[in-house]
Amino acid sequence: MSTAQIVEAGMFTTVQDLGRPGHSALGVPASGATDPLSLRLGNRIVGNPDGAAGLEFTLDGPCVVFDQDVVVCLAGGDCPDAAIGRPAGPERLPPCTPVRVRAGELIRIGPVRTGARGYLCADGGFVVDLVMGSRSTLVSAGFGGHEGRALRPGDRLGLGERADRPVAAGDSGRAARWLAGVRSSRVLRVTPGLHAEWFPAPAAPGLDRSGFTVSDRCDRVGVRLEGAGVPQPEGAGRMDSEPTETGAVQVPGDGRPIVLGVDRPTTGGYPVIACVIAADLPVLGMLRPGEAVRFEHVTREAARKAWRQQESELDALVRAVASDGEGP
Amino acid sequence: MDEVQVIWSSERSVHVVVRGEGNADGIGRVCEALRQRGLSGATDITPGAGSVRIALELGGADPEGVAAEVLRLARAAVDDGDGPGRVDGREVVVPVCYDGAFGPDLAGIADAAGMSREQAAAAHADGSYTVRFLGFTPGFAYMDGLPDALHAARLESPRTRVRAGSVGIAGGRTGIYPRATPGGWRIIGATPLVVFDAERAEPSVFRAGDRVRFRAISRAEFDAIASGRTG
Numbered sequence: 001m002s003t004a005q006i007v008e009a010g011m012f013t014t015v016q017d018l019g020r021p022g023h024s025a026l027g028v029p030a031s032g033a034t035d036p037l038s039l040r041l042g043n044r045i046v047g048n049p050d051g052a053a054g055l056e057f058t059l060d061g062p063c064v065v066f067d068q069d070v071v072v073c074l075a076g077g078d079c080p081d082a083a084i085g086r087p088a089g090p091e092r093l094p095p096c097t098p099v100r101v102r103a104g105e106l107i108r109i110g111p112v113r114t115g116a117r118g119y120l121c122a123d124g125g126f127v128v129d130l131v132m133g134s135r136s137t138l139v140s141a142g143f144g145g146h147e148g149r150a151l152r153p154g155d156r157l158g159l160g161e162r163a164d165r166p167v168a169a170g171d172s173g174r175a176a177r178w179l180a181g182v183r184s185s186r187v188l189r190v191t192p193g194l195h196a197e198w199f200p201a202p203a204a205p206g207l208d209r210s211g212f213t214v215s216d217r218c219d220r221v222g223v224r225l226e227g228a229g230v231p232q233p234e235g236a237g238r239m240d241s242e243p244t245e246t247g248a249v250q251v252p253g254d255g256r257p258i259v260l261g262v263d264r265p266t267t268g269g270y271p272v273i274a275c276v277i278a279a280d281l282p283v284l285g286m287l288r289p290g291e292a293v294r295f296e297h298v299t300r301e302a303a304r305k306a307w308r309q310q311e312s313e314l315d316a317l318v319r320a321v322a323s324d325g326e327g328p
Numbered sequence: 329m330d331e332v333q334v335i336w337s338s339e340r341s342v343h344v345v346v347r348g349e350g351n352a353d354g355i356g357r358v359c360e361a362l363r364q365r366g367l368s369g370a371t372d373i374t375p376g377a378g379s380v381r382i383a384l385e386l387g388g389a390d391p392e393g394v395a396a397e398v399l400r401l402a403r404a405a406v407d408d409g410d411g412p413g414r415v416d417g418r419e420v421v422v423p424v425c426y427d428g429a430f431g432p433d434l435a436g437i438a439d440a441a442g443m444s445r446e447q448a449a450a451a452h453a454d455g456s457y458t459v460r461f462l463g464f465t466p467g468f469a470y471m472d473g474l475p476d477a478l479h480a481a482r483l484e485s486p487r488t489r490v491r492a493g494s495v496g497i498a499g500g501r502t503g504i505y506p507r508a509t510p511g512g513w514r515i516i517g518a519t520p521l522v523v524f525d526a527e528r529a530e531p532s533v534f535r536a537g538d539r540v541r542f543r544a545i546s547r548a549e550f551d552a553i554a555s556g557r558t559g
Contacts, residue, residue, distance in 0.1 A: 021371060021372055021383070022371060022372050023372075024372055024374040024381075024383075025359075025372075025373060025374045025375065025461075025462065025535070025536060026462050026466060026467060026524075026531060026532045026535070027462040027463050027464065027465060027466045027467055027468055027524075027532075028466045028526070028531075129527075131526045131527055132526055132531065138466075138526075140465065140509075141465060141466045141507065141526070142507065143466075143526035143527065144526070191336065191338055191339050192336070193337055193338070194335055194337040194343050194379070240376070240377035240378055241376055241377050241461070241463055241464075241470065242343070242376035242377060242378060242379050242381075243343065243374040243375070243376040243379065243380070243381035243461075243463075244381075245337055245338055245341055245381070245383075247338065248337070248338075265463060265464050265465065266374060266462070266463045266464075267374075267376050267377075267461060267462075267463025267464065267470075268463075272337070275337060275338035275341075276338075277338070277339055278338075278339065278340055278386055300336060300339040300391075301339075303338075303339035304339050304387075304391070307339075307386060307387065308387065311387070
């Protein structure tokens, strides 16, 4: 089995796949990529199934070297400095493009300039033991991924059997532009949350009118927002713990919303005013501290339609990439 | 009857809310009914204190129809007492050492209850508890059944680190920290058991609905169990 060695770890780099849904009754969140769209696209471009594990890095990427030739794909936020150390000198590693890297050539990803996170996918996927059905790392509970923690220099990860699928070739610029378009949105579309009716009416227009800024307290567990406080409902302090959701917009006593992420606690004691729609979870996963963001209520039907639309765009894009850019 | 209500909590999940006294039993019944029914399109069923969350398959054919079926099953399970009812949970016995070194808050709780430390520990160990739900961190079970005299508010300021296995009290509940984390519950003792290990075939010692008893053990027995555990 070929292996990848982590030479520099970057700021916070973990192994993630599409997570372990279905265990929240045991207090186990789904985890997985915070931007599943980028991971899936990267995987498809190197010919992996959507759920193969990749490396998710935050704000500053790792340096990685493989001991055999491998096809990789960089996806997610913009990493303009990403490069491969070729014998003839550094060669830029473009996004959403299958690139063959020779054994011993150092991949240096560097800072993520737009979007909070990026993904490095490799042909065959990174292989660590499955824990509760997934390779995803849950750092807060110390399991999954590589030893239940963020990667460090010197760590070695195996790669899986290469998938018997063609690697996509062609106009990856289109894929990169599409992902950039998705994550450049500063609007999180929401539907009403579990406790929406507790809030002083009319909660939804009030939330939609308020602008927020992403605070420094922004990680895989949740994104805390700053801005005009959202008024809390009467009696919220006496609330008991209820099951949570990725994307749930909790309003704690200080009125500054916390949008729960993929590593969220599975129950929470703050009232939930709204929930980010599935199609905008990739936007949530890409928010950086200091960015402005606002909410926009939509209907459940519009939310489902947005998700179907995004899925069909992803499918069309990968078909287009695979057929040398001739797509719709 | 408006005791049972289905609320859309996103476009991809509903919560069944069960109100009123005895809703813990109702929530157990709803979970059991939904699990036994094997509702297609429901991917995750999670109980909380007053509600059950049902995650629906993204892109499922008829989410609104699944929600209607959830409501029908929940009403039948709670109002009519139809369906499988609440399956009696297993009984789990948990050894706990109430030594001062493990239970920094036991003395304060004993004082407030007008008891000695030994009496307060015995009162906790003699209780009969039920796991209401799990949450906060993997394997953390929120248990009902704490004797009234031992009820205590959370710490004003949470500890930055509570050791794994610590047994705590908050309000009318007791619970065990599966791993070292920050925590605001008042700590009265510790168990040598590993209550959650994701790599075990059965990761969690506790499931919602389990009945729990504590067995008071000495420091020597704690050490013996803990050392046996690690090999």
